Amino acid sequence: MENENIILFSSDDWGWKTSKYQLAIRFSRQNKVLFISSIGFRTPTVSRQDLSRIFNKLKSFFKGIRRIDENLYVLTPLVIPLRKNRIIKWLNLLFLRTQVRWARSRLGMKKPYIFVFAQNWYELVKKMPRKRLINYCVDEHSGFKVADPESFKELNQRMCQQSDIVLCSSNLLTENYKKFNPNTYHISHGVNYTLFSKAVFGTDLETAPEVAGLKAPVLGFWGHISYEWVDADLLKYLAENRPNWTIVLIGRNSMAADEFASHGNILLIGEKNFEELPSFCKKIDVH
Incomplete structure (x- = not known):
């Protein structure tokens, strides 16, 4: 891919040297890339670790769009971390749409390639203008102890069905998701x-x-x-x-x-x- 606009909706925050980070770095060598940090999977606790993460997210949010490199930008969106309340869910979706729409406008990203790494982005991206939607699956999130298994399974199925391509990091994920989308392929993680x-x-x-x-x-x-x-x-x-x-x-x-x-x-x-x-x-x- 060259001279394209790419948005990565991550399941991690910027800075973690995971596959999302590596892809963002490599894509940005020949394309304009917007990396959008995770919105999390669960309601935070009052633990030191969770409070520290909240503080860091707030700091990143108030920095707006951060330019990491010539063609690489990072956005940390702000959401209300109460996930079971319907009104809060609606407000969060509104907040996210506003923040992402603003970032796309600032960066001139009208119809980007969209890579999604977690099912909880589904409501945001399902109707977003784009060239292609790529669902990149590196984990079975429904198996996480902090997640609502049935909700994540349903969202994952919808995301797979909505996507143009589904990429999976393991053979097991590939076989499980092919029933939702025939354009599902196995791509193993690489190494630097x-x-x-x-x-x-x-x-x-x-x-x-x-x-x-x-x-x-x-x-x-x-x-x-x-x-x-x-x-x-x-x-x-x-x-x-x-x-x-x-x-x-x-x-x-x-x-x-x-x-x-x-x-x-x-x-x-x-x-x-x-x-x-x-x-x-x-x-x-x-x-």
């Missing part, structure tokens, strides 16, 4: 080869000090460490039954602080810059 090949071929790359002294084998995971994506019971089972293995977890931790406290061979490293990951990868035997 230039960056991560340094772990194998980068002679000047030093191993991260946090893992340099670990004995093999070392199993590694980087990403969001939450109960939605990480099987805590499986990791504890492996740690108990393979005490000579070291399991390294890198990333934001949304689990209980003491979830792995009794397992000395499970290490929580915390969040690291994306560019630092090859230095950890160099030590890890199984990813």
Whole structure:
């Protein structure tokens, strides 16, 4: 694609180095891209993590349209986080339409290609003028503990049926969604080869000090460490039954602080810059 307008309705906030972020960066090299941050899946709690996210979203909202690069822009929309009230739902849809319409007008995006990464954008995008609507499925959101399963299944079916193309990151999702739209295809996640090949071929790359002294084998995971994506019971089972293995977890931790406290061979490293990951990868035997 070249010289096109593209809007990505994300399931993540800007800055997380997920597939949405990577696509936005790459599309913007030859196209004008508007990345719209997530509107969330659930009503927030009064936890420190949720309050911090609300504060950050408000800061981003008041910045308006942020220009990240020459052809890349980010919008953080504002919604009222009360999702079960019909009046609030109607107001949120009105707010979203107004904000997105304003952003499109400012950027001159009349009929863009629209990529959608979550079903909760359905009411907003279903009648939006566009060249193509692409439903990009990377997770089965109906399986999330914070989501209303039946509601998400229904919205997902509608989104698939409304889309011109459905792209899925796994064979299972592809087979499940083909019954809703025959133009459903499997596209596996890629990897930043230039960056991560340094772990194998980068002679000047030093191993991260946090893992340099670990004995093999070392199993590694980087990403969001939450109960939605990480099987805590499986990791504890492996740690108990393979005490000579070291399991390294890198990333934001949304689990209980003491979830792995009794397992000395499970290490929580915390969040690291994306560019630092090859230095950890160099030590890890199984990813």
